[in-house]
Amino acid sequence: MINSILFVVLALLALSSAITAVLAKNLVTSILAAGFVSLLASVIYLLLSAPDVAMTEAAIGSGLSTIIFFYVLNKVRRSGRHD
Amino acid sequence: MIKKIFAFLLLIALAGVFLVVLQNYETPEELNLTAAYYAEHGAEEVGAANLVSAIVVTYRGLDTLGEVTILFLTASILSFFLKQREERGKRSVRASSELLRTASAVLVPFIFLLGAYVFINGHLSPGGGFQGGAIIASGLVLLLLTDPLRKVSSRLLARVESASGFIYVGLGIAGIFLAGGFLDSRVLPAGTFGTLLSAGLLPILYILIGLKVGTELSGLLTRFQEVQVPDGGDSPDLKKGENV
Amino acid sequence: MQIAHIIGGIVSIVGSLFLLLGALGIVRMPDAYNRIQAGTKATTLGTLLFLAGIGIAEPGWLPKLAVLILFILFTNPVSSHVLARAAHHIGIALTSRTVADKLREHEEAARD
Amino acid sequence: MGNALFSIAAGIALIALVTAAYRFFRGPGAVDRVIAYDVLTIISISLIAVISYLARRVIYLDVAIVYGLLSFLGVIIVAKYLERGL
Amino acid sequence: MNFGSLALGLGFLLILIGFWGLLTQKNLIKIVIGFSVVDTGVHIIMVGIGYLQGRTAPILDAALMQRTAAAGNQAGASADVGSLIVDPVPQALVLTAIVIGLGITALLLAYVVRLHEQRQSLDISSYEDLKW
Amino acid sequence: MKNWVVSMILLFGLWLLLSADLAVPILIAGFIVVFLIVLLFSVRNPVFRDIKLGPKALAYIIIYPVVFLKALVMANFDVARRVLSPSLPIRPAIVEVRTILHSPIGRLMLANSITLTPGTLTVEIQGDSLFIHWIDASATDINGATESIVRGFEKYLEVIYG
Numbered sequence: 001m002i003n004s005i006l007f008v009v010l011a012l013l014a015l016s017s018a019i020t021a022v023l024a025k026n027l028v029t030s031i032l033a034a035g036f037v038s039l040l041a042s043v044i045y046l047l048l049s050a051p052d053v054a055m056t057e058a059a060i061g062s063g064l065s066t067i068i069f070f071y072v073l074n075k076v077r078r079s080g081r082h083d
Numbered sequence: 084m085i086k087k088i089f090a091f092l093l094l095i096a097l098a099g100v101f102l103v104v105l106q107n108y109e110t111p112e113e114l115n116l117t118a119a120y121y122a123e124h125g126a127e128e129v130g131a132a133n134l135v136s137a138i139v140v141t142y143r144g145l146d147t148l149g150e151v152t153i154l155f156l157t158a159s160i161l162s163f164f165l166k167q168r169e170e171r172g173k174r175s176v177r178a179s180s181e182l183l184r185t186a187s188a189v190l191v192p193f194i195f196l197l198g199a200y201v202f203i204n205g206h207l208s209p210g211g212g213f214q215g216g217a218i219i220a221s222g223l224v225l226l227l228l229t230d231p232l233r234k235v236s237s238r239l240l241a242r243v244e245s246a247s248g249f250i251y252v253g254l255g256i257a258g259i260f261l262a263g264g265f266l267d268s269r270v271l272p273a274g275t276f277g278t279l280l281s282a283g284l285l286p287i288l289y290i291l292i293g294l295k296v297g298t299e300l301s302g303l304l305t306r307f308q309e310v311q312v313p314d315g316g317d318s319p320d321l322k323k324g325e326n327v
Numbered sequence: 328m329q330i331a332h333i334i335g336g337i338v339s340i341v342g343s344l345f346l347l348l349g350a351l352g353i354v355r356m357p358d359a360y361n362r363i364q365a366g367t368k369a370t371t372l373g374t375l376l377f378l379a380g381i382g383i384a385e386p387g388w389l390p391k392l393a394v395l396i397l398f399i400l401f402t403n404p405v406s407s408h409v410l411a412r413a414a415h416h417i418g419i420a421l422t423s424r425t426v427a428d429k430l431r432e433h434e435e436a437a438r439d
Numbered sequence: 440m441g442n443a444l445f446s447i448a449a450g451i452a453l454i455a456l457v458t459a460a461y462r463f464f465r466g467p468g469a470v471d472r473v474i475a476y477d478v479l480t481i482i483s484i485s486l487i488a489v490i491s492y493l494a495r496r497v498i499y500l501d502v503a504i505v506y507g508l509l510s511f512l513g514v515i516i517v518a519k520y521l522e523r524g525l
Numbered sequence: 526m527n528f529g530s531l532a533l534g535l536g537f538l539l540i541l542i543g544f545w546g547l548l549t550q551k552n553l554i555k556i557v558i559g560f561s562v563v564d565t566g567v568h569i570i571m572v573g574i575g576y577l578q579g580r581t582a583p584i585l586d587a588a589l590m591q592r593t594a595a596a597g598n599q600a601g602a603s604a605d606v607g608s609l610i611v612d613p614v615p616q617a618l619v620l621t622a623i624v625i626g627l628g629i630t631a632l633l634l635a636y637v638v639r640l641h642e643q644r645q646s647l648d649i650s651s652y653e654d655l656k657w
Numbered sequence: 658m659k660n661w662v663v664s665m666i667l668l669f670g671l672w673l674l675l676s677a678d679l680a681v682p683i684l685i686a687g688f689i690v691v692f693l694i695v696l697l698f699s700v701r702n703p704v705f706r707d708i709k710l711g712p713k714a715l716a717y718i719i720i721y722p723v724v725f726l727k728a729l730v731m732a733n734f735d736v737a738r739r740v741l742s743p744s745l746p747i748r749p750a751i752v753e754v755r756t757i758l759h760s761p762i763g764r765l766m767l768a769n770s771i772t773l774t775p776g777t778l779t780v781e782i783q784g785d786s787l788f789i790h791w792i793d794a795s796a797t798d799i800n801g802a803t804e805s806i807v808r809g810f811e812k813y814l815e816v817i818y819g
Contacts, residue, residue: 022546336444
């Protein structure tokens with residue numbers, strides 16, 4: 001019962017966060033929202049009885065890829081006139 | 084504008100396809116044949132408690148080898164694309180807070196230990212080479228974050244990476260002669276099911292994968308981290324540029 | 328056996344109330360620093376109690392929960408500090424109810 | 440009985456998650472979003488722990504441990520990016 | 526309420542949202558973000574296909590062994606593990622897919638950095654040399 | 658040397674907590690891993706060099722968590738009072754305090770403790786000065802603030818870390 005509620009609410013949050021990630025004007029917001037989608041996805045994997053995948057998503061999807069995005073954002077900000 | 088309408092129509096069509104798929108989707112009640120085979124025989128054939136690890140390392144070990152190779156290629160292409168070049172102007176990098184530096188000095192060994200735990204216990208609990216490697220790479224990133232001037236010894240990384248790759252393939256070939264085929268884990272005795280020393284060669288293979296993935300991801304991340312000259316900052320650590 | 332689960336459940340509910348308090352704190356507080364304050368303290372104790380409740384219910388899980396609690400106790404304040412420091416550096420305004428900002432005075436004195 | 444109580448705890452944590460997500464979506468500044476992100480990750484750790492309790496599998500807790508460490512890293516990198524210390 | 530089909534629905538919606546971003550956004554980094562959202566959606570679908578209602582993770586530790594014993598006592602025969610766990614094969618596939626996804630994201634971002642170095646712009650409409 | 662011993666004990670403790678098992682292979686594997694990690698880091702990051710291991714310090718290591726947990730619980734009721742009351746009774750300020758601790762890890766523990774106790778958050782540390790965001794500032798001068806924020810923890814941490 002509670003698992004179903006958890007699943008539905010987390011899925012709705014993930015969807016709204018994905019929309020934020022795609023539509024937000026600010027790149028920082030966008031990247032953070034994409035990281036949040038990964039984060040929720042990894043809780044959802046756990047509800048789907050896939051702890052291995054959940055761990056991979058936590059370590060790689062929401063950890064390392066957010067880091068790479070911010071490194072790139074930093075490089076871009078420093079090397080140009082970009083706002 | 085015309086582009087947006089076009090994109091919208093495309094998405095509508097895609098959504099229609101998905102809807103049809105979703106309506107015709109029947110949730111399975113039983114495992115399919117392949118999965119049932121793995122569930123029945125995985126424990127006795129491989130001896131790993133974690134069936135996902137058993138599949139990744141043994142049954143589909145060749146795929147894993149290919150995947151590790153793809154990661155290696157990605158890292159190489161990245162190093163080609165993101166050549167370190169001289170910075171045109173010196174820019175100021177704000178030095179990390181003293182607290183963060185201390186905290187990361189305390190924390191990084193623990194992160195490495197956690198990564199090692201994850202890939203050593205890959206056959207018993209969730210996790211394994213990929214996750215452990217990612218955790219170790221994150222530990223390295225924490226070091227780089229607190230001290231942007233620290234140089235990671237790429238030679239050490241490359242050595243660990245190629246050594247673990249060679250041993251991995253070597254053990255895989257050993258499987259052809261000593262057991263059933265390439266990357267067969269029954270080179271070593273199976274051991275007691277559910278303990279650390281079980282599943283034959285699988286833990287060792289997973290440790291090697293972990294080291295290889297960890298070093299590859301580290302190499303990939305350090306490519307994005309550029310080395311620059313600070314013009315200020317109070318960090319006493321900034322001048323040391325040795326390896327980790 | 329059953330009683331441990333009930334006690335653990337109650338402890339966990341208290342912890343989750345603190346989590347809710349932290350979430351309310353970051354919604355209600357007027358500026359970034361006060362939000363960090365409310366967020367850090369309440370969620371740290373909240374998670375601690377929540378995990379402790381699970382530990383009471385399942386004593387065999389205590390070692391792993393202890394690792395988790397120690398990590399959170401150690402990393403949570405550090406990340407709050409780093410965030411607050413960054414916020415102050417890029418000039419995020421304090422709320423108008425603030426009575427003093429010695430750090431800005433200090434930095435301005437150093438710059439002159 | 441135990442399950443019911445823990446389900447209530449999970450429900451309250453879920454409400455907390457939604458509340459914090461409100462701040463995350465609303466902003467207004469990047470710093471506010473990062474604060475909300477930090478709180479969100481910590482609440483998710485609790486959720487993972489309670490899911491592992493409800494499923495009665497201790498091994499799920501490994502995920503929470505990994506999660507706890509890496510969320511710290513995510514917050515640090517955003518803060519460093521914002522203060523131009525990357 | 527079946528998690529399998531719910532996960533499928535969630536994954537499809539995530540793919541659509543990601544595609545919308547991929548097709549309409551002008552900023553190169555936003556396009557990569559759209560790609561990573563699509564990626565997550567695909568992974569959720571794959572895990573959802575392997576899910577079986579009311580079963581647990583395919584890790585045969587002591588807790589699961591106790592459960593098989595209990596189920597065996599009820600049925601009066603030796604229960605087998607296959608009736609308690611979800612499908613491990615899609616999970617193994619997703620595991621590798623996530624890692625490869627990171628590699629692809631990194632590669633795309635490296636191209637973005639390189640392009641930005643040449644033109645000082647993140648807007649995709651300033652790279653129209655190859656458009657035909 | 659002290660750094661080596663302390664880090665090995667701590668890392669091995671973490672290994673045991675993670676494994677939650679005392680079988681011989683686990684102990685051996687843990688020892689190998691811990692040794693390699695200490696070998697890799699200890700030379701560059703001697704963080705535990707300044708820790709003191711006398712009987713008084715050990716006693717304080719045990720007492721300190723109690724003091725700290727009490728402060729943490731107090732902090733939460735304080736936050737609860739402020740967040741839940743409709744008028745939001747806050748009077749924030751950033752104040753400067755001085756610390757007498759010198760070892761990095763002692764200062765880190767102090768700053769962490771300050772962050773988790775009622776109404777205070779460490780914003781910046783420069784030399785011996787800590788700049789603290791105080792949600793309900795009762796004193797904005799250095800001495801008054803130092804007295805009411807720092808002293809309570811410092812007397813324990815001074816013995817443990819110096």
